[in-house]
Amino acid sequence: MTVLDRIDDPSDLKGLSRDELRALSNEIRAALIDSCSRTGGHIGAGLGVVELSVALHYVFDAPRDQLVWDVGHQGYPHKMLTGRKGMFETLRQEGGISGFLKRDESPYDAFGAGHAATAISAALGIAVARDLQHEDFRVVAIVGDGALTSGLSYEGLNNAGASDRDIIVVLNDNEMSIAPNVGAISKYLGSIQRNPIYNRVRGAIGNVVDELPGPLASIGTIVRRWEESMKSFLTPGVLFEELGFRYFGPIDGHDIDVLVDTFTAVRGMRTPRLVHVITHKGKGFPAGEHVEKWHALPPGHDPTTGKPLKASTANPAYTAVFGKGLVELGAEHKELVTITAAMPAGTGTALFAKSYPDRFFDVGIAEGHAVTFAAGMATRGLRPVCAIYSTFLQRAYDNVIHDVAIQHLPVIFCMDRAGLVGEDGPTHMGLYDIAYMLAVPGMVVTAPKDATEMLALLRSAVEYRRGPFALRYPRDAAPDVAPSISQIAPVPFGTWEVLRQGNEYAILAVGTMVLPALAAAESLAADGIDVTVVNCRFLKPYDDVTLTAIVAQHRHILVVEEGTVVNGFGAYMSTVIEQLDPTVRVGVHGVPDRFIEQAPRARQLELVGLDAAGIARKVRALHESEAITG
Numbered sequence: 001m002t003v004l005d006r007i008d009d010p011s012d013l014k015g016l017s018r019d020e021l022r023a024l025s026n027e028i029r030a031a032l033i034d035s036c037s038r039t040g041g042h043i044g045a046g047l048g049v050v051e052l053s054v055a056l057h058y059v060f061d062a063p064r065d066q067l068v069w070d071v072g073h074q075g076y077p078h079k080m081l082t083g084r085k086g087m088f089e090t091l092r093q094e095g096g097i098s099g100f101l102k103r104d105e106s107p108y109d110a111f112g113a114g115h116a117a118t119a120i121s122a123a124l125g126i127a128v129a130r131d132l133q134h135e136d137f138r139v140v141a142i143v144g145d146g147a148l149t150s151g152l153s154y155e156g157l158n159n160a161g162a163s164d165r166d167i168i169v170v171l172n173d174n175e176m177s178i179a180p181n182v183g184a185i186s187k188y189l190g191s192i193q194r195n196p197i198y199n200r201v202r203g204a205i206g207n208v209v210d211e212l213p214g215p216l217a218s219i220g221t222i223v224r225r226w227e228e229s230m231k232s233f234l235t236p237g238v239l240f241e242e243l244g245f246r247y248f249g250p251i252d253g254h255d256i257d258v259l260v261d262t263f264t265a266v267r268g269m270r271t272p273r274l275v276h277v278i279t280h281k282g283k284g285f286p287a288g289e290h291v292e293k294w295h296a297l298p299p300g301h302d303p304t305t306g307k308p309l310k311a312s313t314a315n316p317a318y319t320a321v322f323g324k325g326l327v328e329l330g331a332e333h334k335e336l337v338t339i340t341a342a343m344p345a346g347t348g349t350a351l352f353a354k355s356y357p358d359r360f361f362d363v364g365i366a367e368g369h370a371v372t373f374a375a376g377m378a379t380r381g382l383r384p385v386c387a388i389y390s391t392f393l394q395r396a397y398d399n400v401i402h403d404v405a406i407q408h409l410p411v412i413f414c415m416d417r418a419g420l421v422g423e424d425g426p427t428h429m430g431l432y433d434i435a436y437m438l439a440v441p442g443m444v445v446t447a448p449k450d451a452t453e454m455l456a457l458l459r460s461a462v463e464y465r466r467g468p469f470a471l472r473y474p475r476d477a478a479p480d481v482a483p484s485i486s487q488i489a490p491v492p493f494g495t496w497e498v499l500r501q502g503n504e505y506a507i508l509a510v511g512t513m514v515l516p517a518l519a520a521a522e523s524l525a526a527d528g529i530d531v532t533v534v535n536c537r538f539l540k541p542y543d544d545v546t547l548t549a550i551v552a553q554h555r556h557i558l559v560v561e562e563g564t565v566v567n568g569f570g571a572y573m574s575t576v577i578e579q580l581d582p583t584v585r586v587g588v589h590g591v592p593d594r595f596i597e598q599a600p601r602a603r604q605l606e607l608v609g610l611d612a613a614g615i616a617r618k619v620r621a622l623h624e625s626e627a628i629t630g
Contacts, residue, residue: 002027009083010057021058021256025050028077029284035088041099044282046076048174052277053077055259059267065138066110066126070119070147072100082108092423094599100427114427116365117147120156120169127167138168138267145173146342149364161244161272168266169274174281240274249276314477319416321451321478323348325458325485326385327355333462337377338385339363341370347387347416367392371399378409383462390415390430390472397436405440408467418472419512419562420605425598431591434563437470438540438572444469445539447511451478452488453537460490474512476601496543502532505619506554510536510561510569517560519612529623539569551580556622558587560615565590589618
């Protein structure tokens, strides 16, 4: 029986020897690599925090002691230690365990975590609640260093340090979040690891103190205290000290003895303290460590190489097509610049960075800053392309309104992962951008039906200079193979496209729903229901000429969108059509008003009725209703 076989919850760690803790760490790492080779998942961060997770659960008493992880990518070893090791074959699968931290999945998940930089603020809130309710337990926020590129982390640090409350922050420093970290804080932390004076002095002190005989042990304590005071002169740990934290580190995040001893020491303290831990993201993965591509892996890969077991036969993903098109546009427009928030590969902008490094800016996990930074560039005649996932752009909504829209600045928002995103689950769904962008005065909102049209709309965005322009597209393979953007003309501004002409029924389809709507129309035609299908590629401004004609020619209109039905395009069109002709019946079909759980993207579309069969059912329901009431 392995050590891991004996662990059903963290209490089982308490009686293990240090050697058994090390063996357990190796077994967890091997189990993660094996499991994720089949299910896929964000393997890199988890592999980097195996020993850290073991040490935390060995020293602290979860779930009484609250461990708050930031972000959930770090949580895989934590899940294995908290009763879920037998469920890893269901990781990110429909009905299975989440790839992130989730409060309703386990009492050990103290706070949900899908987006970065929430841990310190949440942990402080938990600590305040503990104190007001006169309870006694420890609160630990485990923060990946990538989260320190986010302003929210500093707001939390500033407030927590000034509070003088019993709170522990563990800084997991691996010099990477998803891509290599950027900015001053990364250099600041890195200087600790690379400071030769500090490392030599610390090593020399350690050798002397460790060899002192028993009667002189008290001198060793004094020397160690002197070492701590010298740290402020030799390392940048003073930053955290000045913020009100007692600073410990840096320590080796893969050394069980050092981790256990350090956490045991800080556990008994009561003021804010920060433990700086150095780890290696992806440690132990044979395909390589510290490589952006191993941050997350798809299902079905070779655990020794990270390569897919089966070659993909799908068309290129929208993301890849976008990245290539952006590079080609960059050659045409020297004023074009690209900004992303720690996701150059995920947004396809890494190609632009390689081609035009002086015109590419990765600002770290700082979406609000990215938008206002882009706005500043736009005031001086540059054409900023802000490439940010739909779900992450939510974090910059005030910046979109206050800094871009009110000033009518021509910032282009390219929102990848719009719509349903599959296995990443509720925290990453891009379901709200239609609703929140439609609400912004002067915002142009667009959605392409395929990759070719995406590039045409991207060209339209670059040519549009009167204000902000938003372009949304899914996390999926494109249904077509797009030509070079140099061969593609821009979409005429504010126009729709009637793809199929019917009679009584019309479908106003948005983006990814256009092709399923066409397929649904073919199915309906076999039943004698002849349906018009319109590609509503411009959601705002809408094509008033085409809409007026559609309203005049049809008694029933169904609006179909891959976004929330609440305040979405369907709600918008319902109001407009009511004003044009109140006798026309309008149906709205989109994602229902609930959080959508993890499953393959195609399965999610099926479950909410946004596939061809589901759209056809919706039209048939309208038809049957008309037959009954008509």
